Amino acid sequence: MSDPNPLPSWVDGPNKSAILDFVARVTNEDDPHFRPAAERIATFDNDGTLWCEFPNLVQVLFTLAEVKRLTSQRPELLNKPAYKAFLAGDLKTLASLPRQDVFETIFAVHAGMSVDDFEVTVAEWFSSARHPTLGRLVLNNAYQPQQDLLAYLRANEFKTFIVTGGGVEFVRVISQRLYAIPAEQVIGSSTKCHLNTIDGNLVLRKLPDLGSFDDRDEKVVNIGLHLGRRPIFAFGNSDGDLSMLRYTLQGDGARLGLLLHHDDAAREFAYDRDFKISPLSDGLEHADAYGIRVVSMKSDWRSVFSFASA
């Protein structure tokens, strides 16, 4: 059963050991921290945790392309600073605006579109979308060590979930392909939707109103709504993930909470406190107090990007 070389893309060291030890304990029936498979719930943030989010969120890049296409249909959106920045293609301003302002704009852009059409639009965009500075397809920006970790957890009968600030329908388009996580195991931000009946045909459409901004405390609220269980493992990379990590760690028995620190300017990017849309500040300061392990991209990861996915 057990893989002779688990997590090959992780460097041997305290963080890799902590993961291996945790999984060994919760899967060993003779260990007091054993958990039946049904309770082995692992939640992962997406942006900056499973794939590259710097210098702009992938969904910002998508929205940028879409705003140009859809401008004429929704002129009222032009009043918002984030929308103006989208329209001007002003990536620097977008990276400096508060997270919720940017997300609200992102979610409003596709109001009126059916969820089926939205899925097709997103899939088409991904087929050719490239990272603004790395040049390669954004589909090539998923992290190999996380793909290995997800596979390792699943091999040990964990059920893996994404809990993302990104739009739930957006992330579902690539979750199976990049992470082998099915659509129904993605929890995310969402617009409200409405079921229209036109000539007897039922069409589910996106509304302009935000349903849930799945960030900070709301990640825990949505874990309650969608899972109804406390995870025993959680992985994030920003202060927006701290509530999820702390909630995970405060349950009984063995728990593991990890924060990825982007400290690798050579292979990816080095950023934390000053990245407005996804800052890591409280997390670095209080990780010890919260019992969270900080993972260094530079020291803990043997490789960074997966190129097998695109």
Add this chain to the structure above:
Amino acid sequence: MSDPNPLPSWVDGPNKSAILDFVARVTNEDDPHFRPAAERIATFDNDGTLWCEFPNLVQVLFTLAEVKRLTSQRPELLNKPAYKAFLAGDLKTLASLPRQDVFETIFAVHAGMSVDDFEVTVAEWFSSARHPTLGRLVLNNAYQPQQDLLAYLRANEFKTFIVTGGGVEFVRVISQRLYAIPAEQVIGSSTKCHLNTIDGNLVLRKLPDLGSFDDRDEKVVNIGLHLGRRPIFAFGNSDGDLSMLRYTLQGDGARLGLLLHHDDAAREFAYDRDFKISPLSDGLEHADAYGIRVVSMKSDWRSVFSFASA
């Protein structure tokens, strides 16, 4: 692989054949209607579809007990007719009120309680709660033919979900035990929740406000939010399930939608149009037009109740 005697509690006939034929087609790689396992999503209503809902919903019985216990804490609720009826133990009035009025009261009763405490409260109640006329434990009121059907679908690599008007946290307490459906595969009505931090301790609490009343069109909206895919199989028993059934049937390829008709006064109950809290009227009238198969409890089921669960 294939079971020599699938669905033993179903009577041989057109409905059983329709189920067997549908499953045979979508699981046969040589059939044009073949579906990969990931797309084999089956959704079931709960009340009246998976267990007995007559003459009162199980959650009404639970709320009746809880209202007595919690009255002193929330006197403002006494203004609502449904709440007065709960307090008086007036099951007849409760069965005659509009569905949403009853549910709103049900969901408001536990405002302020943590979701963890709520789960314990529900589990304790189920350990001794009995059906008001059948006398036996409500846990003995799940339908054997549906347990067989759920198991048969899963044996054919379907993923089975509950999509219920009942409270999501309420149904999750018994979903694994009665239907082998894990908590995270239950979609239901919900109150809003809030994450409180008290002395560094994160507690998820129920608020009095309704988050979602998972009935009629809202079932489809929640399927979009939670699953992000259109089911290929759906089973309900009331007009509240028609949108889910029609949405399921309007997708491409082979689909199956079923409505259980409670026409068995001898073994369970006979009711449809006049049961206010869960009427079946439009469904009976338009089933053919919608392509929905009506299942007769009396004629299609060899047995009704499962007694193995309690």
